[in-house]
Amino acid sequence: MFKDTKAFSGFSVDNLQKAQEFYSEILGLNVTKERDLLFLHIAGGNKIVIYPKPNHQAATFTILNFPVTDIEKAVDELSRRGVQFEHYKQKELKTDEKGIFRGGGPLIAWFKDPAGNILSVLEES
Numbered sequence: 027m028f029k030d031t032k033a034f035s036g037f038s039v040d041n042l043q044k045a046q047e048f049y050s051e052i053l054g055l056n057v058t059k060e061r062d063l064l065f066l067h068i069a070g071g072n073k074i075v076i077y078p079k080p081n082h083q084a085a086t087f088t089i090l091n092f093p094v095t096d097i098e099k100a101v102d103e104l105s106r107r108g109v110q111f112e113h114y115k116q117k118e119l120k121t122d123e124k125g126i127f128r129g130g131g132p133l134i135a136w137f138k139d140p141a142g143n144i145l146s147v148l149e150e151s
Contacts, residue, residue: 034072037089038079039141045076048140052107053092084142097126097133097149104137104147112136112144 039045046064050057056067064076074090094100101111101124111125112135121127126135134148 032072034074035089036075036077037085037143038077038082039139039143040079040082041140042076042078044140049076052104052109082141084138085144088136088144088146090143090145091134092145092147093150094147095150097135097147098124100147101126101135109137112138 042059042062042064046057046059049055049064049066058065058067062078066074066076068074092100105111105124112121113125114121114127114136118129119127120129121135124135125137126133132148132151134146136144136146138144
């Protein structure tokens with residue numbers, strides 16, 4: 027039924043202007059605005075919609091993962107741009123001083139957008 031549809035995802039934020047600045051200026055994505063919606067244009071011609079929500083609650087899970095070839099370089103560059111990485115200390119989920127999880131699986135580092143939604147960079151192997 028949906029085999030040939032171009033599905034897309036979306037998420038809410040509490041401040042559209044801050045989201046637009048973060049996703050375009052900090053992350054370097056192509057962002058367009060139509061009416062009261064933002065569209066993130068990502069590789070492959072896909073897009074993600076961001077919509078304002080007055081009673082927004084940040085996602086407690088990762089909403090976007092950005093694959094990178096070198097996580098050290100990506101974390102360093104994002105840190106220079108003001109991104110603060112999350113630090114976890116749980117036994118099964120412990121990050122290093124940069125915020126990179128190296129405990130099995132892909133190397134991954136989590137950070138939040140201005141609305142508190144969780145994003146990540148992860149190293150492709």
